[in-house]
Amino acid sequence: MQTRALRSLVKISAVGSFATAADQLNMTLSALSMQIKSLEGELDVNLFDRSVRPPRLTPIGRSIVHEAKALLQREDSLVELCRPSDALVGHFRLGFITTAAVRLLPPFLESAKQSAPHAMFEFETGLSSTLQNKVLTGQLDAAVVTDADGLPGALSATVIGKEPFVFAAHQKLMTDGMSGLLADQTFFHFMPNTGIGKLIAYEMAKHKRRDTAKTVVLDNLEAIMECVTSGIGFTLLPEPDVDRYRTGPVQKVLLPRPLRRTLVLATLREGALAPREAALASLLVGQHS
Amino acid sequence: MQTRALRSLVKISAVGSFATAADQLNMTLSALSMQIKSLEGELDVNLFDRSVRPPRLTPIGRSIVHEAKALLQREDSLVELCRPSDALVGHFRLGFITTAAVRLLPPFLESAKQSAPHAMFEFETGLSSTLQNKVLTGQLDAAVVTDADGLPGALSATVIGKEPFVFAAHQKLMTDGMSGLLADQTFFHFMPNTGIGKLIAYEMAKHKRRDTAKTVVLDNLEAIMECVTSGIGFTLLPEPDVDRYRTGPVQKVLLPRPLRRTLVLATLREGALAPREAALASLLVGQHS
DNA sequence: TGCATAAGTTCAGAGTTCCTGAATTTGGTA
DNA sequence: TACCAAATTCAGGAACTCTGAACTTATGCA
Incomplete structure (x- = not known):
């Protein structure tokens, strides 16, 4: 389904006629008419009563408009998510070495609530080596680990604290x-x-x-x-x-x-998160004495 | 936006690879690849980390998948609304003559909750003649009026009670x-x-x-x-x-x-509601002594 | 380390969809 | 009744999308 057709439908419902809607949508009346007709074909219902002019929404058409508005709002928020912003956006799977998790997690979530309100986090705790492997295999986006044994070359690290x-x-x-x-x-x-x-x-x-x-x-x-x-x-x-x-x-x-021991935030050097590593790390530093 | 692309995205996220997703979606791998690529272009984000194979969702990609699922659920319910059913579906604007509204409305809503759970109603009360005019001009879908003075020929009437x-x-x-x-x-x-x-x-x-x-x-x-x-x-x-x-x-x-006096449900004879008039009327009859 | 394989991407052409502008139909109105 | 404005239909062309083949590349195995 083309959400554009739903947008047209909502517009028509708002202005009350195909002609003015077509005008405001910068398209020809015939294109709009065909768009709606094809939407009606796809849904297999009559959205408009065409025995009068301008055509009037049918009862079910009104319900569809209502649903369409809700759907389009979802689309808007989806597009909004993608708008470039300095805030961290996405669903992140993070690892914390067990010993540090207890101390780091609460303040991390606190500052994330401020600096990354639209981000979602999923956490996992474990040994430094386990977490490193999961970052390497993509099961985690990043992990707070110690660099005691030296990190694999494929990982890049930002120091969180000593x-x-x-x-x-x-x-x-x-x-x-x-x-x-x-x-x-x-x-x-x-x-x-x-x-x-x-x-x-x-x-x-x-x-x-x-x-x-x-x-x-x-x-x-x-x-x-x-x-x-x-x-x-x-x-x-x-x-x-x-x-x-x-x-x-x-x-x-x-x-x-x-x-x-040095705590570092490790990510895949060539991974998608690399450009965001600093932003993530900034939520972690300065949080412990 | 093409919701089909979102469906593809969700499918890939579910099965974990383009190839098996393409298989299950009955499309070629190249078509799927282009679909996702065009979606990424439209949203202007990288949904997948393509430095590994199979490509992995990026953090923001995971968020988009989440949003997409919600959006697609909306689409499903929209399509579901249109599925032919014997239940009354739509947003109906009904008129009741003032004298009958008080008595008819509560039991009407009660039986509507049963027989038309997905319908939405908007009510208006007034004089019989006013309501008839509103039905004629499409401001109302139907109205319960008296046929005392005889109805205009453009209206069809179903007897509700005497x-x-x-x-x-x-x-x-x-x-x-x-x-x-x-x-x-x-x-x-x-x-x-x-x-x-x-x-x-x-x-x-x-x-x-x-x-x-x-x-x-x-x-x-x-x-x-x-x-x-x-x-x-x-x-x-x-x-x-x-x-x-x-x-x-x-x-x-x-x-x-x-x-x-005879109470009738009046609708536009040629209107979109005509085939549903009987269904609507059935929610009203047998409700008063 | 290097090769084989499977998985994705790119590309050109074909098929489909979608839009434009003109012609036609039709409901409302003088 | 005739006219006007609004909507639909239609044909041609533009834009998009898919297919199948060629190409590229990550991964796993020797």
């Missing part, structure tokens, strides 16, 4: 300073097999006495910080995560040589 | 029978200048003694019946109206020679 790692322990365990912690206390190790876990392991390997003390592996940040807050042991995590979950007198200790 | 006229008075005024009423009591005359009023005048003229007693003219049925119920005087009205408004001990007296 998160320094810190030790965290209950004050009462810190009387001997870091050396006491390392020597005697239980270490809570977050997901040793993932990107962030390997970074943590790499750092801990520098601190010799580790092999002698006890290590507990956990895949839940909140649980780790709950244990640390209770004074059961210590951990090594990105500072924002420590800040998010510490509730009691937990002390943070910076590393001798600062270690940090 | 309403006998009765005298009505409070019991206490009836002790002398009709002759007492006619001689001494105030007569409430409903709208003497209209069709129904002239019928009433015609009937009253038969009863000689009228000129001597008092007459009150009123254009409100409910008010007349309120006065009659209070015992202030008597009236002559269609029986259903008397029944509707009498609340106290009001007695009805049939006329010596029965007088009645």
Whole structure:
């Protein structure tokens, strides 16, 4: 169906005659007449009572006009979506590494409501490597990941933020300073097999006495910080995560040589989103300390 | 805009490739490709990322698909409206003579909800002659009027019902029978200048003694019946109206020679509604005693 | 890495649709 | 009754759309 014919129909209904409608639509009367006639043929109804002049809408014709208006409004909004604008428009499938999702998502959605009111988002959380693969295969448009292991060449990355790692322990365990912690206390190790876990392991390997003390592996940040807050042991995590979950007198200790992970927004370098990557990233930066 | 192209787009999005979509749409791959390309040109956006094969929807493409589905649903319902069915479909502008509207409208709408769920109605009340003219000039599709003065030849009529006229008075005024009423009591005359009023005048003229007693003219049925119920005087009205408004001990007296008015549904004989007149009328008959 | 294959795109020509302008019909009006 | 304006019909030409073949290119397998 040609929406143009519906537009003609609505116009005729508005002005009340074929002649003036044809005039306003910049077409000949005969073209308009044929257009309506072909529409009537397609729908197999009489839209107009042609026994009078000018032809009058039939009852069903009036209903069709009503429906047509609704349809044309849909068309207008569809076209409007495509109008170039600096606002982000579209349906985006985004990935967030699990550890950052909790912190980044709410403020992201908040600022998206402002800067991209017509955009729609679909989220997925997972490991950095999983998300990278999904971006590569087109299952995701973009993902917030860490660049710890270096990104594949096909991906382009925009830095979202850097998160320094810190030790965290209950004050009462810190009387001997870091050396006491390392020597005697239980270490809570977050997901040793993932990107962030390997970074943590790499750092801990520098601190010799580790092999002698006890290590507990956990895949839940909140649980780790709950244990640390209770004074059961210590951990090594990105500072924002420590800040998010510490509730009691937990002390943070910076590393001798600062270690940090970098969060980046990764997209397919040659993908359709590439020109919009900066706009997307701008919704993410400046949202965490 | 060609809705067919939108249908193709939605199909591609559903099956995930141009080739299988083209197959299912019974068209060649090249035709489909050109269709989408022309749609992209019309909207001036890239719906697909063609750097991969099969091409993938871009974020905005996904949004367009979403909008397109809504639009196509509108189209479907528009086409559905036109499907021949025995139910009454359309937007009808109907007239009801004022005196009958109050009684006929509620049950009419009730049965319309059943028999014509997709029809829309617009109502207008007025004098029989006014409504007839509006039907003649196409301002109304049909009207319930009285055929008292005979209808113009251009109108066709379906009988909706016949309403006998009765005298009505409070019991206490009836002790002398009709002759007492006619001689001494105030007569409430409903709208003497209209069709129904002239019928009433015609009937009253038969009863000689009228000129001597008092007459009150009123254009409100409910008010007349309120006065009659209070015992202030008597009236002559269609029986259903008397029944509707009498609340106290009001007695009805049939006329010596029965007088009645006939309600008909009138439409333009050559109009578009003519074939549906019976269907419309069937929603009106059998609805009053 | 390079080839084979399948998937899309491009192109030219044919078929179809759609529009224009003139001729014709027809409802409303003087 | 005749006229006028409005709508329809018609024929020719312009514009669009489809088909089938040739071409290009991403992907998968050796």
